[in-house]
Amino acid sequence: MKALIVDDDRTLADLLSFTLRRAGFETVQAFDAPGAVSTFQQDSYDIILLDVNLPGGNQLQNGFDVCRRIRETSNVPIILLTVRDDEEDIIKGLNLGADDYILKPFSPRQLVARVQTVLRRAKEGQALMPAAFSARDIHFDPNRHEFTRGGAEPVLLTRLESRLMEILFLNANQVLPTATLIDHVWGPGGATPDMLRQLIRRLRQKVESDPGNPQMIQNHPGIGYRFIP
Amino acid sequence: MKALIVDDDRTLADLLSFTLRRAGFETVQAFDAPGAVSTFQQDSYDIILLDVNLPGGNQLQNGFDVCRRIRETSNVPIILLTVRDDEEDIIKGLNLGADDYILKPFSPRQLVARVQTVLRRAKEGQALMPAAFSARDIHFDPNRHEFTRGGAEPVLLTRLESRLMEILFLNANQVLPTATLIDHVWGPGGATPDMLRQLIRRLRQKVESDPGNPQMIQNHPGIGYRFIP
């Protein structure tokens, strides 16, 4: 497995290299946009780690350009490295064909986990990408189980919480029957309404600003719940 | 599968295109009302995504006109893109023959899910329940259990109230026998006429402007009730 690491911060690039080598990768580094493109063209890689905030002038200088250029000739998996404040960068990058993103700062474990996830997905040929939900000031990424509200810290959801949030968000503004929710979270008939109530409760505690007066996740007696972004 | 996307906001139109293409659609874009109509006439489409808030002057300029023009010659599924505050737009659009609507903002996955739902419904010859009922200035969405009248606040209906409204609206202007109503709400023989009277009463309290003098839900002695939008 061979990885191309593109980052102008050489310390960070070294750290990335070190981490990935420990995980069994070969690594090659590039420190600016032209270098990245030419390096990429000289050899084939299994995955690209790409900092979007490459410094520089006006043409073929930042990470997006690199992403576009690579995508013109290859569909190698690309993971973007971005900072939290820039949701737009993420969307822009994903639209240019990147496969996933990682928010800086990140731990080595996160990095390896993401890389392996992306590689597994790529191998299975399922390029599921627009997996993130967002509406107004909230944002939810089911792949990494993160729920973000406004500029606040992302909240980590558990597996079941994430699946619940997924179907709620997917059918925003609609009342979803209890059975439908159970089917999607646990599988058909895989749970009792009791368990769903507890799950709803825990999810509210995590995502509602006032869990005592839930605004986003509303109940409709005898029917089910509804999510209002 | 071919989709026509009509939105004056080109960024949004691009995003919609991108999303649907990833989901396996071909997409064509139009950015104003005349363009939408002429594009539609040049080719056949499986579904139309239509922003109702197209800007422009006074004739054949907004989304409603497009909806009407398309409906004059075709019954291709149409999904409206609207904002939450504009219940009236939704009512108007559905009256003109749109099949469903989705509230902005929405995420790519939500959009795909809704498009597929509408297509499935269309393919099955709409043997299923319509996505929403609308007539004159009233609007009923069985998925949300909401009843809206004019520009007023939506009224939340309970489970039984919603089922009753469903069959009433589905057979508007017809006299429905008591037994028919009971069958649909409770299941065959699942209730006494007493219970139906109470339910009718509670529904009237919620949706009639003067519950003392019911206009919409009228009684026909010895037979049943009739719903007049």
Next chain:
DNA sequence: CGGGGCTGTGACGGCCTTGTGATAAAGCTG
């Protein structure tokens, strides 16, 4: 004119649903 059936109205209460807290079991990490 009186009675019976049907309907609208109001009140009451039971029971189901929901929210909440506590606690135990299960799964994962180191």
Next chain:
DNA sequence: CAGCTTTATCACAAGGCCGTCACAGCCCCG
């Protein structure tokens, strides 16, 4: 194995949906 997180189970209180009942008004008919 210890310790933590996650999930399931149980008990209980509050609230509201909805079923039941009683009564008044109305129309029809004898």
